[in-house]
Amino acid sequence: MNSHVSVVEDAGTRFPDYAIRGLSGASFKPEHFAAISADDAYDGFLEIHAENYMGDGGAPHRNLSAIRERFPVSLHGVCMSIGGQGALDAEHLARFAALVRRYEPALVSEHLAWSTHDDAFLNDLLPLPYTAETLAHVCAHIDQVQEAIGRPLLLENPSTYLLFEESTYSETDFLEEVTERTGCGLLLDVNNVFVSATNHGTSALDYLAQFPLEKIGEIHLAGHAEQDDGEGHVLLIDSHDGPVADPVWKLYEIVIGQCGPIPTLVEWDNDIPDWPVLKSEAAAARAILDRHAETYMLGRRHA
């Protein structure tokens, strides 16, 4: 019946095993497929949202296979609801694991957030209080995901707009505890750090100083939008609809200076520009990675 798909899986087709260290990348958007196919100069990686490739067949899988043949791909889950208190959706987890097997991504990540409650899927990365109870749920969920995919997951720090009175952990302590209990890595979203710090009147640098930097396997950069909170304070929105802001680039350079050339993705999900614009954002990240790669080769890390 499902002849094409079963051939791919049964034959155990292996894609090229591209290295991703030191590379920058961009979100892969279907509207850029033709431009990327015709682009011989792009030497970064591409990241996909797992949920967009959970259909059974057709153009999405055909195009992704062509992309994966040429580039390293990172798989970014958006809807697993790892931060939720209910059980993970077993079907969804199985689909996620099947994508990991099928496309052999260089990196696999998900969010510290929830989106499903009972059977309603709310399509946003909703926040959770940081307590011993939520910590236990998050760790159990990550154990379950890592068991299913057979490799470590990278967990992304969220952008948040409000706080929970009941929280007893700082976000960085919570994340560190998760990595220690589950062995997962972290995806540091520098824009989220800046957005949350601004929204809560704290220092992004202090957050980074508390962050378990040695656990970072991937970095995200993105644009944000600005509103106010109705009480006279700036409220930044993690909108992914424009270029990366200057203060985020500065923080990023500090992180790379500290950690070395960690694979870095520029996300752009709304008001999506033409491919050359997104590609030039990825090139800007690559320039920073390359600059610090040189100092790393000189052994600064051990200085």
Place this chain on the structure above:
Amino acid sequence: MPEARHEQDFRAAILDPQKPTPAGLASAFGGVPKKRFDVYRNNVTMSLVSALAEIFPAVSRIVGEERFTDLARLFVREHPPKSPLLFRYGEHFPAFIDGFAPAASMPYLADVARIEHAWLSAYHAADDASLSPEALSAIAPERLPQARFTRHPAAALVRSQYAAVTIFNANRGEQERQRINAGVPENGLVTRPEIEVQLVAIAAADAAFLHELMAGKTLAEAAGIAASADAAFDLSAAIGLVLTSGAFVAVEA
């Protein structure tokens, strides 16, 4: 049960702006975090409204963006998605449109939505090869009346009292607006034999025939139903359609 309190509170208030901001939430600056909670409200509602606008672009173009947003917002509140796979969302949207009094002046709208939903399902459907003429000719003529066909995973039929196919085609791009006689019944057959989704309008008797075959009836049963629906039903032409449409993958008798 204190567990998951924040989730229940969010779930209860997030799709309903009339509900108060859940308790236990704070802004680091003090004050009421209403506008902060509203960011999540807006993200959830508008991302789902946008998802519906992407799934149903023709419906959106026909009613206009503003009215579509109003309609979609009501739908989202009543029928939030159950699956994280948003390309499957909106299954109940056509029926919701049917029951939506302000849309009563556009009785074709729900069928246009049915075609759009079938179109997206076909886009993501499993790949499969269409039924070959050889597979059909391999069946002995005396067994042909008992033949049953297996539907292609992408195939779907929308039988409408209105010109839903013409209206769909006129509103899925930037075409000039044209005058359409919406009262002409049309039957849309959605298929995806290769990678491109196809939509064709087929005769009512052919649609009745394909509908019965897709439902698992035998060739003879389907032909009988189609012929009683329309005396002009042409069985050999309809079998030709079974082969050329890409709506089936296998046959056995």
